[in-house]
Amino acid sequence: MRIGELARRTGATPRALRYYEEQGLLTPERRPSGYREYGEPDVAAVHGIRTLLAAGLNSAVIAEILPGLPPPGSRGPGPTCPELLAGLAAERARITRQMDELAAARALLDAIMGAEAPSSVILAGREPAGPSARSSAGPSARSSAGPAVRAEPAGRKLGGARSRAVLE
Template identity: 50%
Template structure:
């Protein structure tokens, strides 16, 4: 299938598909007229790439994951890669906990239950 067909089938822009190819994430065959031709598996691969990007992974990490995710025998050290992906996941979980804590502080402040630590609210007469 050509790039426009793949874009329609996946809901991903042709610009993104070209970027995936440039980054080594999505292989294509070049026809004599210069058009890109993608295999039927490209639809599943693009969906997987999108999922990994949505999870916050960089194109470099995605490029390392793809050989370990295919049905063919993986090339490279997939165990080390899995450890790296777990590390990214754990960092995201830590960021989520930090955001939840910050959100809780703001909720308490907005509800009038507590002012942020160390701050004295301005007096109404000094408000702009």
């Protein structure tokens, strides 16, 4: 498929897809005309890329680890082996830390909101969001809400999640 279709099927913009190629994340073939030609596996690859980007990994790191995707079982002790594995573990730890920070921030927001909650809450999109009881923590909150009514130019931005706080 060509770049437009891949874009439609992944939610990325053509510009983003070219950027991914420039960063070595994708290596589509070329038609004699210069047009990029993508294959089916690229759809999954782009989804993976976007997931990792959204988690704050930069393109360089992703470029190193992406080759371990196409089949579920990678190529033995090949590219996924040396200190690269250490980098992976570090990224994993970073993600976990970030999740903790997010949880803390959400709890803080809940504490601030907790006071009152007029009917206007329903204007905030869908999903109740606020803490139902006004005392202890509500452990549920299913997450993954609806598209969250954003009216920005194109609703497909990403924007990484960097976080190296020490906060002792």
